[in-house]
Amino acid sequence: MTTKTINLTLKVWRQNRGEKKGKLKTYFAKNISGDMSFLEMIDVVNEDLTKNREEPIAFDHDCREGICGMCGAVINGRAHGHEKETTLCQLHMRHFSDGDTIVIEPWRSRAFPIIKDLIVDRSALDRIIQSGGYISVNTGGAPDANAIPIAREVAETAFNAAACIGCGACVAACPNASAMLFVSAKISHLALLPQGRIEAAKRAKAMVRQMDQLGFGNCSNETECEAECPKGISIINIARLNREFLKAELC
Amino acid sequence: MNWFTAFLGSSIGKKLLMALTGLGFCFFLFIHLIGNLTLYGGKNFFLSYVEHLHALGPVIIIAECGLLLFAVIHVTTGALLFIENWRARPVGYVMKKNAGGRTLGSATMPYTGFLILTFITIHLLNVHFVDLSQQTIFQVLQNIFAFFPYVVFYTLAVIIVAIHVSHGFWSLFQTLGANHPKYMPFIHGLGICFSLIIALGFGFIPAYIRFIV
Ligand code: SF4
Numbered sequence A: 001m002t003t004k005t006i007n008l009t010l011k012v013w014r015q016n017r018g019e020k021k022g023k024l025k026t027y028f029a030k031n032i033s034g035d036m037s038f039l040e041m042i043d044v045v046n047e048d049l050t051k052n053r054e055e056p057i058a059f060d061h062d063c064r065e066g067i068c069g070m071c072g073a074v075i076n077g078r079a080h081g082h083e084k085e086t087t088l089c090q091l092h093m094r095h096f097s098d099g100d101t102i103v104i105e106p107w108r109s110r111a112f113p114i115i116k117d118l119i120v121d122r123s124a125l126d127r128i129i130q131s132g133g134y135i136s137v138n139t140g141g142a143p144d145a146n147a148i149p150i151a152r153e154v155a156e157t158a159f160n161a162a163a164c165i166g167c168g169a170c171v172a173a174c175p176n177a178s179a180m181l182f183v184s185a186k187i188s189h190l191a192l193l194p195q196g197r198i199e200a201a202k203r204a205k206a207m208v209r210q211m212d213q214l215g216f217g218n219c220s221n222e223t224e225c226e227a228e229c230p231k232g233i234s235i236i237n238i239a240r241l242n243r244e245f246l247k248a249e250l251c
Numbered sequence B: 001m002n003w004f005t006a007f008l009g010s011s012i013g014k015k016l017l018m019a020l021t022g023l024g025f026c027f028f029l030f031i032h033l034i035g036n037l038t039l040y041g042g043k044n045f046f047l048s049y050v051e052h053l054h055a056l057g058p059v060i061i062i063a064e065c066g067l068l069l070f071a072v073i074h075v076t077t078g079a080l081l082f083i084e085n086w087r088a089r090p091v092g093y094v095m096k097k098n099a100g101g102r103t104l105g106s107a108t109m110p111y112t113g114f115l116i117l118t119f120i121t122i123h124l125l126n127v128h129f130v131d132l133s134q135q136t137i138f139q140v141l142q143n144i145f146a147f148f149p150y151v152v153f154y155t156l157a158v159i160i161v162a163i164h165v166s167h168g169f170w171s172l173f174q175t176l177g178a179n180h181p182k183y184m185p186f187i188h189g190l191g192i193c194f195s196l197i198i199a200l201g202f203g204f205i206p207a208y209i210r211f212i213v
């Protein structure tokens, strides 16, 4: 059985390491199988580039299973492409048609400087986590898993927030380049659980302060983040973050 | 910086300032609309409403000062947010599409806001800071709406206010932390109804005064 293949024109953002400016360059992706992921399609293009002694397109990736949060690019104006709740590594080429032109750009935000081509420096998200996205516990033997009772609904809500993989698509999609969805997911996941509740106020203040200092924009409830998040993180978490922050500041 | 300025200066603090002053303006629009609906009851009904309103004296002055303060806060914070958000993405996308979250209202907030500020300034000059010793406020309205370009300008302004409110209304609840699947659809619906009521309630005033009275 032969699988149907397609030919594509790619317009890819190329920017050399250490350079402030870049530009879109055109490449052709030939005989692409619909079963390939978007990243595998770039792999094929990169093989050709390497054979022709050209610099391959640099892009971030790791698990290629939609769980690590390393991949991501803006595909034809949509973060992680047009498929709902899909990371770029899980976006399959069968969602494109023969002859399509695809524009591929990196996440754009002042807080995410471009390292090379499609790779951006997302350590700003790590710095937000370092400022408070953790719980403090004494080391020692692992506690009994069911020692603290937690209602199933609460556990589910916390887990839904914990599904955030820190990919940064919310920042990329936000018209204001705000990181509120990411921060709200982390805040919610910890604040909902008794273990995280203890430091909730301190955490909310520290993480919001850090987010503000890193050059992200301000949330204006455009809800583009929620629409593009590959893990379906809801803006209800942002409302919770607002509550947590208000409580921390005023109570 | 003490905690209060640090709190209000934070991204969520600024959001909160926009939401609370915005809520104030929604109240004002509501009261203003109810007042203006007396126009549809005819000239005398309207003038008696105006008389009753002005009889409130100091209450009106306090309300006006409050509105002015709210306007200063809303406009300066809004301008600051606009500049900060613009700076947050120094290099834009060559191609950017909406994922379905953005609406006409949300995408145009700073611009509709600026247009509303311009309108309010002109509106106040036309109907607030006028000499009423020789004419009634009703005659003032008849005069300004007799000029057709002003009717167009006024109608457009009312539509722009409605567009601004269509995003601002639900958005302020989200900012205050009130978002729950149980009641958010209701708040969304209420916001759309409120903007439509504003657009229709204010929007038909020129036509009513020109053609029916
Ligand atoms: S909230 Fe969603 S879009 Fe944002 S970093 Fe987490 S997974 Fe990615």
Ligand code: FES
Binding pocket: A060, A061, A062, A063, A064, A065, A066, A067, A068, A069, A070, A071, A072, A087, A088, A089, A090
């Ligand atoms: S490579 Fe891990 S989520 Fe895409």
